[in-house]
Amino acid sequence: MLHHIPATDLLGFFAAHHEVGVAAFVHYDPEPGWLTNAGSWLFHRARMREAVSRHDGNLSMRRAHPADVLLAAVGQGAPGYVAHCRSGQSVLRVLRPVTGTRA
DSSP, rough: OOOGSSHHHHHHHHHHHHTOOOSSSEEEEEEESHHHHHHHHHHHHHHHSSSSHHHHHHHHHTTOOHHHHHHHEEEEEEEEEEEEEEOOTTBBEEEEEEEEEOO
């Protein structure tokens, strides 16, 4: 879901977690890179029936944020949380979690 939020709005998204006082959060998002792009193109080509869905689905994956961008947004927007997010693609891990727990 995070790839649908512009980088400029991520800080506000994570700040909302801080404001309502959630104890922890986890958001899964694609790891950006060539493997995600290729897999997304193949998946959307095989599963989507309409041309706009095939096109937009693949573009959506290309908007995925790097781990350092997500971690910076958590750090600035929700400074009371300890955040984790792995970086680096593999065939077995295209989606990766961004987690935060209250310190």
